[in-house]
Amino acid sequence: MKKSILKSYLMWILAVIISVAGISVPAHAQTVGNIRGKVIDEQGGALPGASVKIKGTNKGVSSSTTGDFQLNDLQPGNYVVTVFYMGYSPVETNVELKAGQTLVQNIRLVASSVALKGVTVSGVIEGQQKALNQQRNADNIKQVISADLMGRFPDLNVAESLQRLPGVTIGREQGEGSTVQLRGTPGGYTNININGEQIMGTQELGQRNAQLDLIPANVLASMEVIKTLTPDLDGDAIAGAINLKTPTAISLKPQLSVDLGGGYNKLRNNSNGIGNISFGRRYGATDDMPNGKLGVTVSGSYYKTNNGYDEINAQAWQKKDFIGNKDSIYFPTDIRLVYLENERTRMGATTTIDYSFSPTTSIVANLTFNSLDNDATRYRKRTRMQTANTTFANGVYTTxxxxxxNEVLDRQMRNSNINFSLEGETMLSKVKLDGGIFLTASNFDQRAAAFNYITGNVPLTITDISGDYIQATGSTDAKNNAALYNYNTIEANDFKTQGRNVVARLNLTYPYKIGDNDAYFKMGAKVKRMSNKRFRPSSTFVANYSGPAGVGSLNNFKGNSELDADFLDNNINFGLNVDKDATIDFFYNNPSYFTQNADQKKISIDAYFYDAQENVVAGYLMNRIQFKRLMLLGGLRVERTDVDYDAKLVNQDKDGFLTSSVPVNSKYNYTKYLPNLQGKYDLAKNTVARGAVSFGYSRPNFNDLVPSRVVSILAQTLTDGNPDLKPAFATNYDLSIEQYLSNLGILSVGAFYKHIDKFQYNSVINLTGTEFPDAAAYKGYQYFKAYNGDLAKVFGVEVNAQTNLTFLPGILKGISLYANYTYTHSRADALGRTKLRLPGQADHTANGSVSYTLKGFTLQGNLNYNGAYTSTLGTDDATDVIRAARYQLDVNASYRITKKLTIYAEGVNLTNQPQVEYFGERSRIFTNTFYDFSARAGLKYRY
Structure with a gap:
């Protein structure tokens, strides 16, 4: 039934589009014509974002990322085509257009000798140039990072490249940037797209936002951070969208680039290596298509490193009055030391083939594959002091x-993503039709087993519960005395997450005039089927040691007496660790000594499962009018979502035993109406003002919606789903002013305001045993659940400055500055609390970069700052989890030996800044993680 409804919607919208497209085609075919071509530089490279206009009119377009442009609906006659591109001399070209003709006219630009005043144009400036031209001519507010500009920074993956832009904060995984948040909103409020369509996230907790450490920056042509959505873009993105664009061949000359490098990770004293290659070329030039009919480009990237992290965490704090005067304090009941070593391998590849059947009809096919493997060994030590039986006297907490x-974890994670797209466009007289089909498939597969040794009751003391390096010690030396520990529990935490997004879209663009003003009307339809499935395989289990105590003693499985004396940046030592191989071999060679808990296995498998399907039908209408200096774009987008979730509702008794496992299903639908108005006004030749009023929404994460419960015995956490969660809905207001500088720079300031209803947030509390039926079985566990807040208001200001100091005398001309700063303020109501800061919102984020170029040598220093923000809401300010502010200092240098060959060196996180989270107050540590610095050096070859 659902599929037939979707089909009916699509067929109805397509019929409307086709009927409109057919209006007056025969008559117009005899009169109007088109001018198309490519804007290129002196070497034949594409110049994206060039302004191409018919002189004396308002008709104009911007060149695409491949440099292509098309001016449609022109009467026969003589025209002057003008092209403006910052950093290049303007060009005027005379053309004669015949009735019904599509005239192909490539336009070659020459670099301006004035813009940089004799400074050598480096890859840094070329990348900045392309990005600014695309940003200058966009209809909406966005930032663009070209491939050349990405190479300006020592960033290996997409998330780390994006952190350099205004309003962007990132989360880290294994020491690398992984997830992205825009403008102080949660990560799920930002769509992550490849070639315009959404990648499905496959994170363990069901987040919609994809992990971007999976995708190497080297296989992309550019990235766009779209901050105001137009009606032809998906509306389920309150914060905006990030669009990753794959490369397309741009020149008849073969273009080849090769990068090879190697380096060192300080924390684990291990090596890393990287290799990138790309090739592109066009073929089959004709008189009608001088840039060739066929284009082929292939890119590949490989990176391997041995890294890790050191961490101390205290993620369970309980309140108690220790001295009987009703002055309660929070006490850390569970302190953990974590030493992780990891082998990380990332691979990426993309192939694009495009073919032009005629000057007005073409297709583009792209296949992109990315994978990220992590093979980790984690050693963890824990000390637990239950608050109930801990006393305080003479400045010492005692139990x-x-x-x-004492634990060891053996874990393999395999994360992959494949994307396929087939797009095409054609002209039916003055009507342009474009569309495509898209498939993205993501998979995350974890195989992990934690092996645990435990003591009996031992005396423990803490003298200071504040600070970043709290420790529980005792007279028995519980940290290192192997005789106290016995084999206890094995927990196999295996799971798979699969995400799919299948899309078909079709758009129609109809140009026309309102008086002397050029305009176009655009409409389109899209259907997409999004799915996300998570499950545990049968290899999942929980087993308890039931053999002889002497045989299971840690004395028989000791590793190093001191795993790392320089642990946590030399602040404390780790001490004795478990021998991983001996521990695992013993388990598999002595199955009779271990008793698997069938109840816990079924609970773990059934509670973890969900299968979520969302079918979306969308249509939009929009109109764009270009007056002399003013552009207005307005429209309406409508999206209907049909939801179908399957899960299993698991019930347990007070002792944790399974009482029932019942399949559950949830079906519902909702429709969102999203009006949109955008404006752009040229205050002066290089000064642009923009404004927008738009509406958007963001769906809850998959895992947060399903009616399930996930329990981790070793971690002592419990996570509940919430099928009553609603999508958040936002009204967005944006305003910006941009001043583009003659020396290829920009000064801009922008402001935004978001009024968000029913925002989603994650809550964590420690269970007291009364929160829900059977909660007593999990007393003391951390309890995670997502809820809808009432209302959130987010206000922000973004300031951006990029400039090349070409006005300075002599060798100082080579100095370039790059800086941006974002201030964000929010007020939210949730959990009966008011005037909260929206979870995920940092007050301050900033980037600064200074580079110097002289005769082929470039040296650059980069500083990134992320302010503090709330990561998880508790019941009050004292129980919120706050991610502390963090800065990172990176440097990179290069020297161009020849025109084609460059050597480079890079250093990342030179000051070894940790990532810190705290519990309510900075003195109460939640997590403190060190990654240390890494360095690389290598060669780049360009042909």
């Missing part, structure tokens, strides 16, 4: 019933 844990 006689403490516990020590």
């Amino acid at each position: 006689t019933r403490g516990r020590g844990y």
Whole structure:
């Protein structure tokens, strides 16, 4: 039934489009013509974002990322085509257009000798030039990073490249940037697209936003951060969208680039290596298509490193009055030391083939594959002091019933993403039709087993519960005395997450005039089927050691007496660790010594499962009018979503035993109406003002919606789904002014305001046993659940400055500056609390970069700053989890030996800044993680 409804919607919209497209085609075919071509530089390279206009009229377009442009609906006659591109001398070309003709006219530009005043144009400036031209001519507010500009920074993946832009904050995984947040909103409020369509996230917790450490920056042509959505873009993105564009061949000359490098990671004293290659060329030039009918480009990237992290965390704090005067404090009941070593391998490849059947009809096919493998060994030590039996006297917290844990985790994670797209466009007289089909498939596969040794009751003490390096010690040396520990529990945490997005879209563009003003009307339809499935395979289990105590003693499985004396940046030592190989071999060679808990296995498998399907039908209408200096774009987008979720509702008794596992299904639908108005006004030749009023929404994460419960025994966490979650809905207001500088720079300031209703947030509390039926079985566990807040208001200001100091005398001309700063303020109501900061919103984010170029040598220093923000809401300010502010200093240098060969060196996180989270107050540590610095050096060859 659902499929037939979707089909009916699509067929109805297509019929309307086809009927409109057919109006007056025969008559117009005899009169109007088109001018198309490519804007290129002196070497034949594409110049994206060039302004191409018919002189004396308002008709104009911007060249695409491949440099292509097309001026449609022109009467026969003589025209002067003008092309403006910052950093190049303007060009005027005379053309004669005949009735019904599509005239192909490539336009070659020459670099301006004035713009840079004799400064050598480096890859840094070329990248800045392309990005600014695309940004200058866009209809909406966005930032663009070209491939050349990405190479300006020592960033290996997409997330790390994006962190350099205004309003962007990132989360880290294994020391690398991984997830992205825009303008102080949660990560799920930003769509991550490849070639215009959304990648489905496959994170363990069901987040919609894809992890971007999966995708190497080297296989892309450019990235766009779209901050105001137009009606022809998906509306389910309150913060905006990030669009990753794959490369397309641009020249009849073969273009080849090769990068090879190697380096060193300080924390684990191991090496890293990187290799990138790309090739592109066009073929089959004719008189009608002088740039060739066929284009082929292939890119590949490989990166391998041995890294890791050191961490201390105290993620369970309980309140108690220790001295009987009703002055309660929070006490850390579970302190953990974590030493992780990891082998990380990232691969990416993309192939694009485009073919032009005629000057007005073409197709483009792209296949992109990315994979990220992590093979990790984690050593973890825990000390637990239950608040109930801990006392305080003479400045010392003491318990006689403490516990020590010594664990080893063996984990393999395989994350992959494949994207296929087939797009095409054609002209039916003055009507342009474009569309395509898209498939993105993401998979995350984890195989992990944690092996745990535990003590009996041991005496433990803490003298200071504040600071970043708290420790529980005792007279028995529970940290290192192997005789106290016995084999206890094995938990196999295996799971798979699969995401799919299948899309078909069709657009129609109809140009016309309103008086002397050029305009176009655009309409389109899209259907997409999004799915996200998570499950545990049968290899999942929980097993308890039931063999002889002496055989299971840690004395028989000791690793190093001191795993790392320089642990946590030399602040404390790790001490004794478990021998991983001996521990695992013993388990597999002595199955009779271990008892698997069938109840816990079924609970773990059934509670983890969900299968979510969302079918979306969308249509839009929009109109764009270009007056002399003013552009207005307005329209309406309508999106209907049909939801179908399957899960299993697991029930347990007070002792944690399974009582029932019942399949559950949830079906519902909703429709969103999204009006949109954007304006752009040329205050002066190089000064642009923009404004927008738009509406958007963001769906809850998959895992947060399904009616399931996930319990981790070793981690002592419990996560509940919430099928009553609603999509957040926002009204967005944006305003910006941009001043483009003659020396290829920009000064801009922007402001935004978001009024968000029913925002989603994650809550974490420690269970007391009364929160829900059977909660007593999980007393003391951390309890995670997502809820809808009432209302959130987000206000922000973004300031951006890029400039090349060409006005300075002599060798100082080579100095370039890049800086941006974003201030964000929010107020949100949730959990009966008011005037909260929206989770994920940092007050301050900033970037600064200074580079110097002289005779082929470039040296650059980069500083990135992310302010503090709330990552998880508790019941009050004292129980919120706050991610502390963090800055990172990177440097890179290069020297161009010849026109084609460059050597480079890079250093990342030179000051070894940790990532810190705290519990309510900075003195109460939640997590403190060190990654240390890494360095690389290598060769780049360009042909």
